[in-house]
Amino acid sequence: MKRPLSKRQQTILNYIKDFMGNNSYPPTVRDIQTGCEISSTSVVDYNLQILQREGYLQRRREVSRGIELLGETATSTLRNLISIPVVGNIAAGEPLPLVNTEQWNDTDFDNVDLPPFLTKGKENVFALRVKGESMVDALVGDGDLVLLESIEQPQNGDMVAAWLKDREEATLKHFFLEGDKVKLVPANSYMQPITVAAANVSVRGRVVGVVRTM
Amino acid sequence: MKRPLSKRQQTILNYIKDFMGNNSYPPTVRDIQTGCEISSTSVVDYNLQILQREGYLQRRREVSRGIELLGETATSTLRNLISIPVVGNIAAGEPLPLVNTEQWNDTDFDNVDLPPFLTKGKENVFALRVKGESMVDALVGDGDLVLLESIEQPQNGDMVAAWLKDREEATLKHFFLEGDKVKLVPANSYMQPITVAAANVSVRGRVVGVVRTM
DNA sequence: AAATTATCAGAACAGGTGTACTATGTCAAT
DNA sequence: ATTGACATAGTACACCTGTTCTGATAATTT
Structure with missing residues (x-):
């Protein structure tokens, strides 16, 4: 069902979780870019699209920080964990x-x-x-x-x-x-x-x- | 200690709570503006400063959606445990x-x-x-x-x-x-x-x- | 080897977004 | 009436941010 995620996609997903654990708001595309040491925002966008297609997260178009984690991932992001x-x-x-x-x-x-x-x-x-x-x-x-x-x-x-x-x-x-x-x-x-x-x-x-x- | 909030400040605070309950990310200044039917972003900014000074929330300067609720408000919204x-x-x-x-x-x-x-x-x-x-x-x-x-x-x-x-x-x-x-x-x-x-x-x-x- | 797909790089654009500035209005105390 | 603190409006700017486009590279399949 769910195809395996590439290493970069894993990295991005975990970065988002980590970020939301520390900040109470989701990261921007460029936060992810620098946080994961990716050279271009388009690469982040590309992989976010895949993560969305595979059901790991939801994105709101044109909304800054419009990332919402889905599934077990969601419950885990929040603080105190x-x-x-x-x-x-x-x-x-x-x-x-x-x-x-x-x-x-x-x-x-x-x-x-x-x-x-x-x-x-x-x-x-x-x-x-x-x-x-x-x-x-x-x-x-x-x-x-x-x-x-x-x-x-x-x-x-x-x-x-x-x-x-x-x-x-x-x-x-x-x-x-x-x-x-x-x-x-x-x-x-x-x-x-x-x-x-x-x-x-x-x-x-x-x-x-x-x-x-x- | 904490001075009573004006009606508008209450409205804004409740709007933020409500927004974060629905969206998993905080609202922008302009979200608050339209959501609370305020005519100007500067009014929102002004009241957010007061809410911050009174300890109801924290803002990260220059960060979009950089609002973090404090106090009981926070724990009740993000309950993960x-x-x-x-x-x-x-x-x-x-x-x-x-x-x-x-x-x-x-x-x-x-x-x-x-x-x-x-x-x-x-x-x-x-x-x-x-x-x-x-x-x-x-x-x-x-x-x-x-x-x-x-x-x-x-x-x-x-x-x-x-x-x-x-x-x-x-x-x-x-x-x-x-x-x-x-x-x-x-x-x-x-x-x-x-x-x-x-x-x-x-x-x-x-x-x-x-x-x-x- | 060739073709196809997946992934990455760099740049640019358009609209989003926090903030600053000035002006106006409200209202109680003087 | 005047003052002054508080509150609101409107506007503008500079940067932030999602998105798109073109092209290149790597991985995989044919």
């Missing part, structure tokens, strides 16, 4: 995606809009979509959204998203550094902790929340 | 609280503000705070917030919050009506389903989401 990029999946057999913070505004990703209390007001929060049932021992199921704070070094007790190099396995566990070893404790206390060499663990982020819809 | 009452706890040994829908607005409860996608846009959604580890087989842990839609009769397959009368136990399970019996299937497929008499089950709501912060 923090837009978080869903940068990839987390699954047992797949490596955790590594994402540069700089890219986050470049909007190559789907975004979810969440209230601030879920992200603790942190800026550097991203989300991973859970695939499969491999995280049930962390009380996280298939399709759940895991909110991760990008951090340098986890504190003992933090729940982290970790990649175990030798097992080639992603996991969500409580993190405890014990010398040159790391003890990983499942949230579900019925399960056993595991202990591995610190060099074998690659931590991608600290879990700050989990969101499930059904 | 849905306020959900946390009506009580859900724990293994405690009965599920029974709450009248009418009371929800009466703010006897703590509220959480969530984005609409978490509540599927339903009106009759409330939340329960999970106490204890008894719901781990539904992938729900201590402190999680369970979002429930108040419903008449669950559909087969819905995850529901149910009270088992004989066991005096609250539980979260997938619901299947099979004749005069009800099969309750845990989300965690490693656990076994249970089957009980339909008369023994009291369903309080359908689970539409789970939210966890840590």
Whole structure:
């Protein structure tokens, strides 16, 4: 039905959302032009036409800032919500995606809009979509959204998203550094902790929340 | 503190509110002019300056439609979060609280503000705070917030919050009506389903989401 | 390779839009 | 009647802004 959007169209759409979140009025064509570093207003107009044709937004002809977001996009624009990029999946057999913070505004990703209390007001929060049932021992199921704070070094007790190099396995566990070893404790206390060499663990982020819809 | 507004200023303020309710972008000076049947743009500008000075709105100079409503006006117009009452706890040994829908607005409860996608846009959604580890087989842990839609009769397959009368136990399970019996299937497929008499089950709501912060 | 489509670049135009300026009117206090 | 603050009118300007046009480039299909 809906054809996939080009990268530039994604960028524009996310810029509009971001703009309206900050400003309470929509951007002009030229706001979008400079904001997305596009060389011509006609390119913006061209892509806005496509976004309109594909049903992502509505435009009022000849009306300045006459852009109205449609669908889920609309509800998300408004304030009090923090837009978080869903940068990839987390699954047992797949490596955790590594994402540069700089890219986050470049909007190559789907975004979810969440209230601030879920992200603790942190800026550097991203989300991973859970695939499969491999995280049930962390009380996280298939399709759940895991909110991760990008951090340098986890504190003992933090729940982290970790990649175990030798097992080639992603996991969500409580993190405890014990010398040159790391003890990983499942949230579900019925399960056993595991202990591995610190060099074998690659931590991608600290879990700050989990969101499930059904 | 705030001086009373003149009739014309009231008219303008209401027109702006009305306009933004219909259009998702603020009006221009000339929109206000014609909408309020004012003969000159300078009159609009003059009164907008006063409305700004008195704190009713904010203007961005040189920006078309650069009007931002302040105060209660703002939050009421742009409501993007849905306020959900946390009506009580859900724990293994405690009965599920029974709450009248009418009371929800009466703010006897703590509220959480969530984005609409978490509540599927339903009106009759409330939340329960999970106490204890008894719901781990539904992938729900201590402190999680369970979002429930108040419903008449669950559909087969819905995850529901149910009270088992004989066991005096609250539980979260997938619901299947099979004749005069009800099969309750845990989300965690490693656990076994249970089957009980339909008369023994009291369903309080359908689970539409789970939210966890840590 | 050729043709077709999708996308981008640059410039220009016409009308939209915030603002400034001057003049006039209202109305209460002096 | 005079004053002075408040309010309104009309007009004009300079910039903003959506749109259009022509042409070029990249991606895809034939």
